[in-house]
Amino acid sequence: MKIDLNKLMPPLGLGYALLDPAWQIVECEMDVIPETGREAITGESIGSAFPELVGYEPILQQVSDGELPRFKMENLNREGPKGNLVYFNLEVVPTEKPDTPLVVVLSDATSLAQLRQHIRQQQYEMQLLNRQKSGLRGDSETLLGYSEQIVALRNLIEKLSGIPRVTVLIQGESGTGKSLVARMLHGEQKSPFVEISCASIPENLLESELFGYEKGAFTNATTTKSGIMETANGGTLFLDEIGELPLGLQAKLLTFIETKKFRRLGSTVEKHVDLRLVTATNRNLEAMISEGKFRQDLFYRLNVVRLVVPPLRQLGEDVLLLARHFICHYNLEFNKQIEDIDESAREFLRRNSWPGNVRELRNTIERAMIFCSNRVLTAKDLNRMQSEQEAANTRPRFDIPAEGMPFAQIEKEILINALQMANHNQSRAARLLHLRRDALRYRLKKHGLLSEENDLQEQ
Amino acid sequence: MQLQKKICLLGMYSVGKTSLIERFVYHRFSDHYLSTLGAKVTKKSLQISASDGQQIEYNLLIWDIAGEETENKIPPSYLLGAAGAILVADLLRPETIEALPSVLERFKEINPGAAVVLAGNKKDLLQDIESDSKEILRLAHQLKLPCHLTSAKTGCQVDSVFSALASSLLSRDEANQVISPPKKKAKTRQAKDQKR
Numbered sequence: 001m002k003i004d005l006n007k008l009m010p011p012l013g014l015g016y017a018l019l020d021p022a023w024q025i026v027e028c029e030m031d032v033i034p035e036t037g038r039e040a041i042t043g044e045s046i047g048s049a050f051p052e053l054v055g056y057e058p059i060l061q062q063v064s065d066g067e068l069p070r071f072k073m074e075n076l077n078r079e080g081p082k083g084n085l086v087y088f089n090l091e092v093v094p095t096e097k098p099d100t101p102l103v104v105v106l107s108d109a110t111s112l113a114q115l116r117q118h119i120r121q122q123q124y125e126m127q128l129l130n131r132q133k134s135g136l137r138g139d140s141e142t143l144l145g146y147s148e149q150i151v152a153l154r155n156l157i158e159k160l161s162g163i164p165r166v167t168v169l170i171q172g173e174s175g176t177g178k179s180l181v182a183r184m185l186h187g188e189q190k191s192p193f194v195e196i197s198c199a200s201i202p203e204n205l206l207e208s209e210l211f212g213y214e215k216g217a218f219t220n221a222t223t224t225k226s227g228i229m230e231t232a233n234g235g236t237l238f239l240d241e242i243g244e245l246p247l248g249l250q251a252k253l254l255t256f257i258e259t260k261k262f263r264r265l266g267s268t269v270e271k272h273v274d275l276r277l278v279t280a281t282n283r284n285l286e287a288m289i290s291e292g293k294f295r296q297d298l299f300y301r302l303n304v305v306r307l308v309v310p311p312l313r314q315l316g317e318d319v320l321l322l323a324r325h326f327i328c329h330y331n332l333e334f335n336k337q338i339e340d341i342d343e344s345a346r347e348f349l350r351r352n353s354w355p356g357n358v359r360e361l362r363n364t365i366e367r368a369m370i371f372c373s374n375r376v377l378t379a380k381d382l383n384r385m386q387s388e389q390e391a392a393n394t395r396p397r398f399d400i401p402a403e404g405m406p407f408a409q410i411e412k413e414i415l416i417n418a419l420q421m422a423n424h425n426q427s428r429a430a431r432l433l434h435l436r437r438d439a440l441r442y443r444l445k446k447h448g449l450l451s452e453e454n455d456l457q458e459q
Numbered sequence: 460m461q462l463q464k465k466i467c468l469l470g471m472y473s474v475g476k477t478s479l480i481e482r483f484v485y486h487r488f489s490d491h492y493l494s495t496l497g498a499k500v501t502k503k504s505l506q507i508s509a510s511d512g513q514q515i516e517y518n519l520l521i522w523d524i525a526g527e528e529t530e531n532k533i534p535p536s537y538l539l540g541a542a543g544a545i546l547v548a549d550l551l552r553p554e555t556i557e558a559l560p561s562v563l564e565r566f567k568e569i570n571p572g573a574a575v576v577l578a579g580n581k582k583d584l585l586q587d588i589e590s591d592s593k594e595i596l597r598l599a600h601q602l603k604l605p606c607h608l609t610s611a612k613t614g615c616q617v618d619s620v621f622s623a624l625a626s627s628l629l630s631r632d633e634a635n636q637v638i639s640p641p642k643k644k645a646k647t648r649q650a651k652d653q654k655r
């Protein structure tokens with residue numbers, strides 16, 4: 001019986017090439033893989049239509065001679081017309097006809113391959129990130145990125161962390177990860193790492209926090225307390241926002257650096273501690289010196305080694321790597337399965353100037369992921385959050401009518417709003433309002449909003 | 460004289476196999492990582508002088524094969540008929556260097572006479588080239604294979620590693636007298652196919 005391959009194969013979604021004993025194509029139909037079809041011409045040798053089969057001539061012979069039942073290769077890639085990848089499977093099958101002993105059968109494998117590629121990509125990226133994270137030491141966090149600046153910074157930190165007592169000044173815009181750098185410098189040592197921000201505490205409190213005090217040193221000093229200098233003994237003391245340190249304390253800090261000694265408030269006993277001092281600022285200390293707001297002698301003492309943490313907008317493609325990292329992170333936290341970011345989102349990430357740096361990127365991804373119900377984040381997901389926030393920043397959130405309105409009503413409206421935004425998912429709505437889920441449910445119940453629908457949707 | 464040769468790039472995931480081919484063939488590089496699934500064949504020809512001064516043109520069929528992991532083994536069918544291989548490691552990931560001996564073993568099982576060279580890639584990321592390249596150079600010495608420190612990003616040594624493989628192919632072809640002026644007409648179908 002003569003089988004007409006041309007009638008049989010294409011309807012099955014298969015392409016084929018019938019070969020003569022010299023492995024030249026006698027007949028073919030390869031539209032199933034358009035990119036293959038273009039090159040395959042009747043009369044050509046199989047090797048020129050299929051570079052994938054060059055070197056396989058002995059195998060073809062074995063199949064033709066019946067030594068091998070058939071021969072298959074899966075997931076061969078070709079570049080499609082739009083630069084996309086097309087995957088196909090290729091199988092060499094004997095025909096038992098002396099004139100045309102072999103047929104090469106082709107099938108498109110793109111959809112399944114794309115899925116498998118995606119899974120593998122995620123798996124490898126996770127492994128690489130984990131590796132990067134643990135690369136320096138233990139499981140500690142690390143600066144992620146492959147840009148020259150980040151690689152150089154990481155290498156420098158690695159070197160400095162091996163020199164225990166050297167004083168380091170970290171400079172960088174806010175949100176760039178200065179305190180992460182400080183922790184990386186400290187490393188995974190068992191010794192203490194103590195961190196305090198000079199901007200967050202009033203001057204007199206900061207002094208007692210730093211140096212500690214004796215009972216009776218001042219009105220409220222009812223007990224003796226050691227300061228964080230002592231706590232950090234043997235380890236690292238990280239003073240964030242050092243530019244905000246008041247001048248009085250600057251002098252005291254300078255004395256400490258020079259002598260390694262200090263006294264608790266209200267004490268005459270000198271204490272000696274041995275620690276690594278790391279400071280950080282987003283201010284231009286040199287400018288502050290010329291304005292008389294920062295002591296030059298202290299600056300020289302702090303600026304033994306200076307590390308500059310670059311702003312996100314200078315890190316090129318690292319913004320994509322970081323975005324993917326945060327996606328992995330929030331996938332776990334929110335139990336989501338967002339797989340990737342699309343081209344529009346990549347463009348958005350690259351173009352944004354990120355004044356708030358990595359912190360802003362992280363928040364943007366977090367917000368986008370709370371609302372995204374697809375598997376891929378788009379520019380719209382990222383952007384909507386920003387424009388909503390901008391809008392929210394420029395207009396008052398609630399208009400209270402001149403005659404006033406009951407607070408309960410505002411509360412109810414907010415709850416309804418949050419439920420709508422969260423697609424009636426109570427946990428998500430609770431997160432939006434910074435409430436625990438049971439606290440949200442209590443309020444929903446109070447306003448009669450705990451309908452069956454809300455409860456059902458929750459399951 | 461023209462000869463067709465299949466060569467494979469092998470090594471763990473993300474060491475830069477695809478990037479080395481992109482650099483060698485298209486002179487481009489991307490920071491974006493798209494992990495390869497399956498295999499992709501790219502053609503490129505390379506000229507080399509034989510010892511008798513004859514110009515040989517190798518038409519290379521370069522197989523970019525997905526990085527091998529324990530759960531994703533390379534199907535042996537991809538390796539059949541290869542005349543050579545470049546085994547690639549990422550200089551910053553020691554485990555990718557450690558993985559090479561077993562990759563070599565499996566490749567040689569299928570292609571015992573094939574030429575092999577090593578590439579320690581991502582040289583541009585190294586801070587201390589001497590200490591970071593020690594491992595792969597030691598391995599190359601132990602396996603008696605040529606080794607190049609490459610960067611697909613800067614292009615450094617990329618042409619050299621392919622040329623090194625081509626000259627290994629050439630010495631094999633000379634030893635097997637594939638290249639010396641043909642006395643008899645080649646008879647096998649394979650040789651006929653290769654000449655085109």
Ligand SMILES: Nc1nc2c(ncn2[C@@H]2O[C@H](COP(=O)(O)OP(=O)(O)OP(=O)(O)O)[C@@H](O)[C@H]2O)c(=O)[nH]1
Nearest residue numbers: 473474475476477478490492495526581610611612
């Ligand atoms: N800095 C630097 N990065 C590189 C170099 N070569 C590759 N890369 C990057 O490393 C990542 C992986 O490169 P690929 O070429 O895709 O690696 P592969 O070996 O083909 O990986 P699989 O296909 O998964 O097996 C990409 O992000 C590349 O941009 C290099 O020489 N220097």
Ligand SMILES: [Mg+2]
Nearest residue numbers: 476477494495
């Ligand atoms: Mg690849």
